[in-house]
Amino acid sequence: MNLWDSSIAQIKEYIKHLSNQRSMRISEQGERYEMLVNIISYLKDDNQKASKSLIRFAERILKVYSHWQEMISNEEKYIESGYELIAGVDEVGRGPLAGPVVSASVILDRNICILGINDSKKLSETQRELLYSEIQKYAISIGVGIIDAEIIDKINILRASLDAMSQAVFALSIQPNLVLVDGQHCPNIALPTKSIIGGDGLSASIASASIIAKVTRDRIMDDFDKIYPQYGFSKNKGYPTPDHLTALRRFGPCKIHRKSFAPVSEIIQQTEITFNL
Known part of the structure; x- marks a missing residue:
């Protein structure tokens, strides 16, 4: 021009x-x-x-x-430093009372720029959906790991998150030379790893993984909303919003609620006490 x-x-x-x-x-x-x-x-x-x-x-x-x-x-x-294929890994869904924890692993094409990539929490739903499509189109490889509520209750949320990360890395169609992980803890995988605190706001690969994981989990919760419409999962995504807590107290927990999480566990205990009386 x-x-x-x-x-x-x-x-x-x-x-x-x-x-x-x-x-x-x-x-x-x-x-x-x-x-x-x-x-x-x-x-x-x-x-x-x-x-x-x-x-x-x-x-x-x-x-x-x-x-x-x-x-x-x-x-x-x-x-x-010599690492040709770098995967970014992130998870979403540690805090909700219901639904799975989801992790994603993304290897970006180093020759392609995808504008707007950022920590998924800083993006609107529309922005995440648009970027999800761009990442799916241009990434070299994408892997996803999902651990459901039942397993979370058995092994705790930290182990479940790390297992979801491992699943996501193993799901990649090509093995990376280095795995960049958001947060303090790295999954137990036989690959070089590097943890980056706040990595979803600092690394394009990790941010891409956060977008894939977030959109994937949101879609799962939208599907669960059709099965359990009384909890409003399409809106709250399983997080402890006032409306979700009200529904939880009214209807009790459903199959995808995390029974080991307060206040779900407290409601279960109260129900058992009332029943025994």
């Missing part, structure tokens, strides 16, 4: 085009980043109101590009 021969309307359309693109080759990402910098510099010499609005628009997109570079820098330093 030749800025000197472009109108404000043409520049606006170009920036809008960039804002709609979520995935591209790394080489294209670098070129477009440089173009955005040039556009902002060019528009700053123009005092039109429309130009100031476009500067803000371009700066928002530039921030997204910069965020990708920050997120991928963790992987890049390990690639420079």
Whole structure:
């Protein structure tokens, strides 16, 4: 694009085009980043109101590009150390009173940039669904591990989370050279691992895994909502919201509730006491 021969309307359309693109080759990402910098510099010499609005628009997109570079820098330093295939691992569902804990493992294509990737908790449902599709389309390999409520009650949530992570890594179609794990604890796997506290906000691979795990678990809970509609699982996803707790006290726990978790265990005890009386 030749800025000197472009109108404000043409520049606006170009920036809008960039804002709609979520995935591209790394080489294209670098070129477009440089173009955005040039556009902002060019528009700053123009005092039109429309130009100031476009500067803000371009700066928002530039921030997204910069965020990708920050997120991928963790992987890049390990690639420079000789690790060719890096998997990011994360889990969701430790805190809910119902449903499984789900983990995902993702090996990203180092030649593809997926803009907008972030900790799944910082994204809206719509953003997660869009990025889920992009990751599924461009990742080299994706693995998912699921541990249900019954097993969680038997072995505790920490062990269940680690087992779900192991399952996710074993489910990959290709073995990674290094596994980056969100949090303090690493699963017991025969591969080099590195734990990163807050990794879902620092590593593109881990953030991608958090998105895959979150969307996968949300869809599972949506399915359970059709079986147990009284608990509102499609809304609360099994977390202890006021409405969920009210339903739990009214109807008691169902098959997918974690019986070892308070207040589920307390409600079970109260029911047993009342029955014995």
